[in-house]
Amino acid sequence: MRRELGALIGFAVGALALLVLAPALLSDFRLSLLGKFVCYAIVAVGIGLAWGRGGMLTLGQGVFFGLGAYVMAMHLKLADAGPSGVPDFMKLYGSGEVPGWWEPFRSPVVTVIGVIAIPSLVALGLGAAVFRRRVRGAYFAILSQALAAAFAILLVGQHATIGGTNGLNGFRSFFGFALYDPVNKRMLFYIAASTLLVVLAIAWQLYRSRFGELLMAVRDQEERVRFLGYDPANIKIVAYVVAAAMAGVAGALFVPIVGIISPASVGVVPSIAFLIGVAIGGRSTLFGPAVGAIVVAWAQTTLSESFPSFWIYFQGALFLLVVAFLPSGLSTVASLRRRTREAT
Amino acid sequence: MNADYLELSDVRVTFDGFVAVDGVTMTVPRGDLRFLIGPNGAGKTTLVDAITGLAPATGSALFGRTELLGRKVHRIVRLGIGRTFQTATVFENLTVLQNLDIAAGAGRGPLTLLRRRSSVPAEVEEALETVGLVDVRDKPAGVLPHGQKQWLEIGMLIVQNARVLLLDEPVAGMSAQERADTGELLRRIGAERTVVVVEHDMDFMRCFADSVTVLHAGKVLSEGTVAQVQADPRVQEVYLGTAAEVGA
Numbered sequence: 265m266r267r268e269l270g271a272l273i274g275f276a277v278g279a280l281a282l283l284v285l286a287p288a289l290l291s292d293f294r295l296s297l298l299g300k301f302v303c304y305a306i307v308a309v310g311i312g313l314a315w316g317r318g319g320m321l322t323l324g325q326g327v328f329f330g331l332g333a334y335v336m337a338m339h340l341k342l343a344d345a346g347p348s349g350v351p352d353f354m355k356l357y358g359s360g361e362v363p364g365w366w367e368p369f370r371s372p373v374v375t376v377i378g379v380i381a382i383p384s385l386v387a388l389g390l391g392a393a394v395f396r397r398r399v400r401g402a403y404f405a406i407l408s409q410a411l412a413a414a415f416a417i418l419l420v421g422q423h424a425t426i427g428g429t430n431g432l433n434g435f436r437s438f439f440g441f442a443l444y445d446p447v448n449k450r451m452l453f454y455i456a457a458s459t460l461l462v463v464l465a466i467a468w469q470l471y472r473s474r475f476g477e478l479l480m481a482v483r484d485q486e487e488r489v490r491f492l493g494y495d496p497a498n499i500k501i502v503a504y505v506v507a508a509a510m511a512g513v514a515g516a517l518f519v520p521i522v523g524i525i526s527p528a529s530v531g532v533v534p535s536i537a538f539l540i541g542v543a544i545g546g547r548s549t550l551f552g553p554a555v556g557a558i559v560v561a562w563a564q565t566t567l568s569e570s571f572p573s574f575w576i577y578f579q580g581a582l583f584l585l586v587v588a589f590l591p592s593g594l595s596t597v598a599s600l601r602r603r604t605r606e607a608t
Numbered sequence: 609m610n611a612d613y614l615e616l617s618d619v620r621v622t623f624d625g626f627v628a629v630d631g632v633t634m635t636v637p638r639g640d641l642r643f644l645i646g647p648n649g650a651g652k653t654t655l656v657d658a659i660t661g662l663a664p665a666t667g668s669a670l671f672g673r674t675e676l677l678g679r680k681v682h683r684i685v686r687l688g689i690g691r692t693f694q695t696a697t698v699f700e701n702l703t704v705l706q707n708l709d710i711a712a713g714a715g716r717g718p719l720t721l722l723r724r725r726s727s728v729p730a731e732v733e734e735a736l737e738t739v740g741l742v743d744v745r746d747k748p749a750g751v752l753p754h755g756q757k758q759w760l761e762i763g764m765l766i767v768q769n770a771r772v773l774l775l776d777e778p779v780a781g782m783s784a785q786e787r788a789d790t791g792e793l794l795r796r797i798g799a800e801r802t803v804v805v806v807e808h809d810m811d812f813m814r815c816f817a818d819s820v821t822v823l824h825a826g827k828v829l830s831e832g833t834v835a836q837v838q839a840d841p842r843v844q845e846v847y848l849g850t851a852a853e854v855g856a
């Protein structure tokens with residue numbers, strides 16, 4: 265019961281901070297920055313589910329983030345080009361014709377479905393191949409990271425069709441709303457913040473459901489679960505697919521907020537960066553991953569503004585500290601304090 | 609129709625040329641509390657592994673008319689074959705109740721899984737009573753003493769509707785009182801199930817076994833009632849070091 269109350273209070277505080285305080289207190293520039301961090305937080309909630317609850321150390325969420333982002337970016341480029349128009353960069357570098365596989369993303373409906381469905385389907389295929397073969401632990405981590413590397417390399421090579429290293433950028437509108445208009449930029453922030461709250465609500469329901477208990481059981485004793493008559497692969501696949509869908513949605517929101525998606529935002533380095541906030545915030549808690557992701561990204565921006573070369577060391581040191589001494593992140597400190605208070 | 613029995617014929621398990629189980633044939637009828645004994649390395653655990661799909665085996669293991677060998681682990685479980693392991697393996701971070709609830713749920717559909725447990729299923733309540741863990745139902749399984757963990761495991765087999773229970777050294781490391789309680793528990797639940805207990809403890813076996821199979825070097829050495837097996841000179845020879853104990 266107390267846990268329920270805690271979650272409800274968490275949601276109330278989160279909604280207040282994101283939907284009321286932040287828009288009231290932050291400049292347009294800072295609010296848009298926070299919007300970007302909120303996208304990272306959405307990825308983080310998924311990582312919390314897959315890694316914190318499911319034990320799948322996924323070092324490749326950049327792939328799903330990127331799939332969602334590129335689907336959205338393709339749609340925005342096509343929309344900017346007008347009906348049956350050709351995106352600007354294709355005229356410069358490409359044949360001047362829109363490739364067939366771009367065409368479906370002219371439709372806003374296909375785009376919105378694709379943002380969720382494409383990462384989910386890729387995760388489903390991967391999960392089925394990997395978890396049924398009982399690949400797990402460090403092997404899974406390395407495999408997922410290799411995938412992120414391969415994905416980025418693939419994108420870099422496609423200069424004429426998806427912008428190569430430059431990626432896709434220069435979007436002018438988002439579903440008909442001009443992106444230079446500050447009012448629309450604020451609206452984007454509200455959309456991202458509300459999405460984060462919805463994603464957290466989904467995670468909450470999963471954690472308190474029987475599925476959540478089962479997922480923890482698989483994390484702790486996969487073989488034992490098999491001997492209860494379940495196929496643990498299916499349970500892991502579900503968590504992995506949900507995490508991928510969350511990353512895809514985050515990528516799709518990232519594109520209009522930040523204005524660019526390029527291979528540098530989806531490869532190995534960003535994939536690992538996604539993880540750091542989750543580890544620091546507490547990977548198996550409900551709010552920890554999201555809070556950790558926002559705090560780490562915020563600290564990175566502020567600190568690297570004043571001490572550019574210092575941040576990377578600080579981040580590395582913090583990550584090592586947390587992994588070595590606080591397996592459930594800084595939220596362990598809070599629960600330790602609670603325990604000592606209860607004991608006295 | 610009484611098809612609830614386990615029938616092994618010529619079960620063989622080979623590890624890189626080493627024959628761990630060497631053509632075991634045995635039948636365990638329902639309601640029989642069968643003890644499987646034998647010196648260390650005799651192949652007892654490997655035989656249980658073979659029946660439950662963990663070790664690749666040849667021959668045949670029938671449950672009723674259904675062949676078990678060659679099926680996947682979780683499919684065999686769903687057919688009604690349950691087992692425990694030498695070291696108790698419960699979900700330490702989940703409560704006793706959650707452990708049992710998960711064990712009861714292999715047949716649940718996706719919609720049930722995505723909802724919260726609103727009430728305790730009747731079979732879980734019943735199992736809590738049977739294995740005597742009502743008082744600790746909300747404790748994390750990790751903090752239970754060893755004996756209670758083993759009972760929790762047996763409770764999990766009951767709620768998962770296991771018709772055949774294969775228990776690998778369930779009383780190892782238990783106190784005398786816990787052993788006696790476990791024996792009584794096995795008697796109670798064994799009446800309408802098929803139970804095979806792998807055991808080292810001769811006293812425990814003498815007190816509770818209906819019948820005994822002795823395994824040695826992967827082969828069945830002797831089979832019968834406790835008295836018959838104890839009188840068997842071959843058994844005494846295998847247990848030479850402990851012959852006095854067997855014969856006592």
Ligand SMILES: Nc1ncnc2c1ncn2[C@@H]1O[C@H](COP(=O)(O)OP(=O)(O)O)[C@@H](O)[C@H]1O
Nearest residue numbers: 623626628646647648649650651652653654655
């Ligand atoms: N996975 C394995 N690979 C190779 N040899 C094994 C394996 N598992 C068991 N064995 C061998 O098979 C024999 C039987 O082991 P086991 O079934 O554990 O005996 P018991 O349970 O009767 O003490 C032992 O000699 C053991 O070393």
Ligand SMILES: [Mg+2]
Nearest residue numbers: 652653654694
């Ligand atoms: Mg053994």
